[in-house]
Each structure stands twice: as structure tokens, then as C-alpha cells.
Amino acid sequence: MKKGIKTNLFLISILLFSLIPFRTEILQVRCDEYVEFKVSRVAWGDDIDSPIKAYPGDSEVPLTVEVQNLSPDKTIKGVMATLLLDNSSFTDIYGNRNASATGKPTVGEVLNPTDKIEPKSFFTLTFTLDIDEDAVPGIYEQTMIVKYSVESGNDFVEGTPQNLTVKIVVSKIESTITVNVSPQVVEEGEAIRVSGSIDPAPKNATVTLTYIGPERRFNSTAEVNLDGSFAESFKPDVNGTWSVNASWIGDVKYEGSWASVTFEVRPSVSLSIITSSNRIIGGLDNKFTITIVNDGKVPVSALDASLTVPDPLVVHGRNSWRIQYLDVGNSTTINFVIYAPDASIDSTYSGSFSINYRDDYGESHTDTFPLGLVVVGRVELVLYGKMISPQPARNGSKVEITATLLNRGTVSAMYVNASIVPNPIL
Structure with a gap:
């Protein structure tokens, strides 16, 4: 009987104890795995210190992002980053809308045999991108997700991924x-x-x-x-x-x-010529004159002039001349004799007069002037066989004057009229 009572009392005690309220505190063990980063520089090219420019349409261009580990006491390693390129003008070299890169210590940490990135030190991430042909030059802000491991004692634990903003500059194409x-x-x-x-x-x-x-x-x-x-x-x-x-x-x-x-x-360089006439008489030697005028604004020198006429016209003597100097506004005259045979009467011939010379700047010039020559015949009237009747004449009487008119020229004279010069006696 007593044994049963003890057993019941024990069970009641357990039951009462279970009804007494109490609080328990669960201790959570947290590893401080967060490390803050900052993008310090962004540059096109493999070398952050020797940036290049990138333009719309460029392909396989390295983009280097320099990041600083801002932690004063945490070492990291195994940095991996993904650059998100959705709704942008960039793709990776395979056409994907994101690009990946592995973090590397900067030059100061290269001698470190591991990929550890010490507190306050820098590391770089290099992505290889293609830029759309129709990309608008400017600054693009893209998100970069950085994953890493944090040193904890003798081990490394996974750190909290960080989202960083990368500003990418696409330059205008140089023209x-x-x-x-x-x-x-x-x-x-x-x-x-x-x-x-x-x-x-x-x-x-x-x-x-x-x-x-x-x-x-x-x-x-x-x-x-x-x-x-x-x-x-x-x-x-x-x-x-x-x-x-x-x-x-x-x-x-x-x-x-x-x-x-x-x-x-x-200043303008200009020569002109003036000819005595464009008509020459067939069957005779004709005196002909050509005047060279410097009507430009620059003196000229070493003038070599030459005359060319076609057959059957003949120039007596020389047909070329030398003039040493011709100042602005001055002129010089060339005289020569040209002959045209009777058979050339009523014909037209084209000749030329050329001048080679230098201006005051030493530049050479050649001017050629056309000469249109018309060969005409001549009318040469000679009066002979003059007779007066009566002879001698008396005051108040009528006098008849008779003469013969001879044309010794080379063409006919038409509509010839003869008249007596007025005289007070007649």
C-alpha cells in the first residue's frame, strides 16, 4: 500500500513540475561573414593603369574592374563576380547577358603565392565583352554580384554576396x-x-x-x-x-x-594684244603692227613672242621676238611685214600669236591669241589722157573736160563717180 502511494506521489510531482512555466534561450552561433567592398576604378583594357577606349561595335574588349576590400581585419579569397548585362548594350563573347570573372590581387599582392586578398587591399576582375553596334555612347551602370570566402581561424567560410555598381563608359567613335x-x-x-x-x-x-x-x-x-x-x-x-x-x-x-x-x-596676271588691222591687201607687202599690253597687276619678264601664219601668207624677216621686261600698265610694239599673193584675195586665214613669259612670282605662263586675217584686193585708180576743149578757154564760154580713168588695182571698182573739185573760176 505504501509503495503504491510513493509511486503516485512521484508521478504527481513530475506532472506538477511540467506545469510550472519556464523560459529557454536558444543561443545562435553566427559567423561574421560580411565584408564590404568598393569599386575604385573601371577601365577598358587588361591594365587598369593603362586604360583604352571602347566604341560601339567593338568586340572581345577586356573590361577591368578594380575593387577594394574595405574590411580592416578580414582576409578573403576565391572571389568570383558576375556582371549582369540584361537590358544593356553589352554581352559576353558568347552572346550571354551576363559575364563572369575571377578576382586577382593587384600588383602589390602578386608575390603572394595564394589568391588571398588582405584587408584594405585591392583586387581586379576582368570581363571580356562585346558592345552592340548601335550602342549609344555614354555611361552605363551595371550591377556586379561578388561572391567570396572569408578567413575564419584556419578555415575560410562563405561570405555574404555583395551587389556593386559598375559604371561602364562607351566612348564616341573618333572621326x-x-x-x-x-x-x-x-x-x-x-x-x-x-x-x-x-x-x-x-x-x-x-x-x-x-x-x-x-x-x-x-x-x-x-x-x-x-x-x-x-x-x-x-x-x-x-x-x-x-x-x-x-x-x-x-x-x-x-x-x-x-x-x-x-x-x-x-594679283592677276594678264596680257592682251592690239593689232593694227585684220585686213591685208593681196599682192602687196603689208606693214603690220602687234602691240603687247600688260593689263594685269604683276610685272612680267622674259617674254618670248612668236607669230604663226598659214600658207600662202609670208612674213618677211623673223617671226619671233624677245622682250626682257614689261611693267604693269606698259606696252611694247612689234612691227613686221606680211605678204599675201593675189591668188589669196577674198580668202580668210587663221594665224596665232603666242607669248611665253614669267610673272613676278617666278611662275611660267603661256598666252596664245588667235589672229583672223582677211586678204582683200586693192582698187588703184589712175587718171590720164586729160583734155580740155576749147583750149584756151574764154571767159564766159563752156569748157569740156575729158579724161580716162584706169584701175590698176586687183579688184573691180564698181559704182565709180567722178566730180570736179569746186573752183571759183568755174
């Missing part, structure tokens, strides 16, 4: 503009042709052309063709040294550029 002038030496009043091109060829672009001369400045614009070329004409209004600057400001895809070229405008 080159060229400009040329033809000819590069012109005379005052002559036009030049300005031409050039932009490479690569932009769309819907215009080039600004600035002409700068002695106390002169003119601006104009030229449309750029589909192949990148442009051209226009320009007539400078004063002599001297000029330059033309060609520039364009660029667009969203291309950087602008400019180029310059010089040209020279000189």
Missing part, C-alpha cells in the same frame, strides 16, 4: 576630317574648289567651312554625302595667304573633328 583646296595658288578673281571627307561617314551631317584671309573671314556650311564627302566652290576677293578650316561638331555616336589647309591668292 577624322580631311580638307583639300584645288588649285592651291589662284589669281585674284578666280574660284577654288574645296573638298574633303569625314571618316567614318556620319549620317545627316554638315561641315562648317571658315575662310580666313587678309582682313577677311567668311563662314559657310556644306552637306556631307552618304559616303562622307563634301565639296563647294569659293571665290576669294583679295590677294594674300588664306586658310580654310573644316569642322563638324560630331553627333551622338561620333566625336567631332577639324582640319585646315592654306592657299594663296595672287
Whole structure:
């Protein structure tokens, strides 16, 4: 009986104890696995210290991201990063919308035989990317997920992944503009042709052309063709040294550029000739005169003049002449004799008069002037056999004068009228 009572009391005690409320605290063991990072530099190229530029359409371009371990006391290793490229102008070299890279210590830690990244030190991640052809130059912000392991005692534990922002710069494509002038030496009043091109060829672009001369400045614009070329004409209004600057400001895809070229405008060089006549008489020696006039604005020298006439015309003596110098506004005269036979009467002939000379700048010139020569006949009337009846004449009487008119020329004289010169006696 007593044994049963003890057993019941024990069970009751256990039951009562179980009904007494109490609190328990579960101790959680947390490994401090979080490490803070900061993106310090981003550069295209394999060397963060020697960055290059990347442009729309480039492929397999290395992008190096330098990251600092900001922890003052935690060493990490096994850094792996994924650069998220969704909805961007980039892909990896396989066309994927993300790219992966492994962290490497910077130069200061390369001598470390492990891939450990010490506290406050730097490491780099290099991604290889393709840039879309139609990418708009500018700054792109992409998310990079960094995974790593943190040193804990003698082991490394997985760290908390970090999301970092990487700013990627896509540069405008560099363009080159060229400009040329033809000819590069012109005379005052002559036009030049300005031409050039932009490479690569932009769309819907215009080039600004600035002409700068002695106390002169003119601006104009030229449309750029589909192949990148442009051209226009320009007539400078004063002599001297000029330059033309060609520039364009660029667009969203291309950087602008400019180029310059010089040209020279000189005073006009001009000679003209004056002939005594364009008619020569057949059957006779004709005195002929050609006057050379310097009607330009530059003295000329070493003038070699030559006359060319076709058969059957003949120039007596020489048909070439030398003039040493001819100043502005001055002239010189050349005299010669030209003969045309009777058989050439009523014919027209074309000759030429050429002058080779140098201007005051040492430039050589050749001017050729056409000569149109008309051979005409001559009318030579001779009066002979004069008779007066009665002879002697008396005051108040009528007098008859008779004479014979002879044409000793080479062509007929038509509609000949003879008259007596008025005289107070008659």
C-alpha cells in the first residue's frame, strides 16, 4: 500500500513540475561573414593603369574592374563576380547577358603565392565583352554580384554576396576630317574648289567651312554625302595667304573633328594684244603692227613672242621676238611685214600669236591669241589722157573736160563717180 502511494506521489510531482512555466534561450552561433567592398576604378583594357577606349561595335574588349576590400581585419579569397548585362548594350563573347570573372590581387599582392586578398587591399576582375553596334555612347551602370570566402581561424567560410555598381563608359567613335583646296595658288578673281571627307561617314551631317584671309573671314556650311564627302566652290576677293578650316561638331555616336589647309591668292596676271588691222591687201607687202599690253597687276619678264601664219601668207624677216621686261600698265610694239599673193584675195586665214613669259612670282605662263586675217584686193585708180576743149578757154564760154580713168588695182571698182573739185573760176 505504501509503495503504491510513493509511486503516485512521484508521478504527481513530475506532472506538477511540467506545469510550472519556464523560459529557454536558444543561443545562435553566427559567423561574421560580411565584408564590404568598393569599386575604385573601371577601365577598358587588361591594365587598369593603362586604360583604352571602347566604341560601339567593338568586340572581345577586356573590361577591368578594380575593387577594394574595405574590411580592416578580414582576409578573403576565391572571389568570383558576375556582371549582369540584361537590358544593356553589352554581352559576353558568347552572346550571354551576363559575364563572369575571377578576382586577382593587384600588383602589390602578386608575390603572394595564394589568391588571398588582405584587408584594405585591392583586387581586379576582368570581363571580356562585346558592345552592340548601335550602342549609344555614354555611361552605363551595371550591377556586379561578388561572391567570396572569408578567413575564419584556419578555415575560410562563405561570405555574404555583395551587389556593386559598375559604371561602364562607351566612348564616341573618333572621326577624322580631311580638307583639300584645288588649285592651291589662284589669281585674284578666280574660284577654288574645296573638298574633303569625314571618316567614318556620319549620317545627316554638315561641315562648317571658315575662310580666313587678309582682313577677311567668311563662314559657310556644306552637306556631307552618304559616303562622307563634301565639296563647294569659293571665290576669294583679295590677294594674300588664306586658310580654310573644316569642322563638324560630331553627333551622338561620333566625336567631332577639324582640319585646315592654306592657299594663296595672287594679283592677276594678264596680257592682251592690239593689232593694227585684220585686213591685208593681196599682192602687196603689208606693214603690220602687234602691240603687247600688260593689263594685269604683276610685272612680267622674259617674254618670248612668236607669230604663226598659214600658207600662202609670208612674213618677211623673223617671226619671233624677245622682250626682257614689261611693267604693269606698259606696252611694247612689234612691227613686221606680211605678204599675201593675189591668188589669196577674198580668202580668210587663221594665224596665232603666242607669248611665253614669267610673272613676278617666278611662275611660267603661256598666252596664245588667235589672229583672223582677211586678204582683200586693192582698187588703184589712175587718171590720164586729160583734155580740155576749147583750149584756151574764154571767159564766159563752156569748157569740156575729158579724161580716162584706169584701175590698176586687183579688184573691180564698181559704182565709180567722178566730180570736179569746186573752183571759183568755174
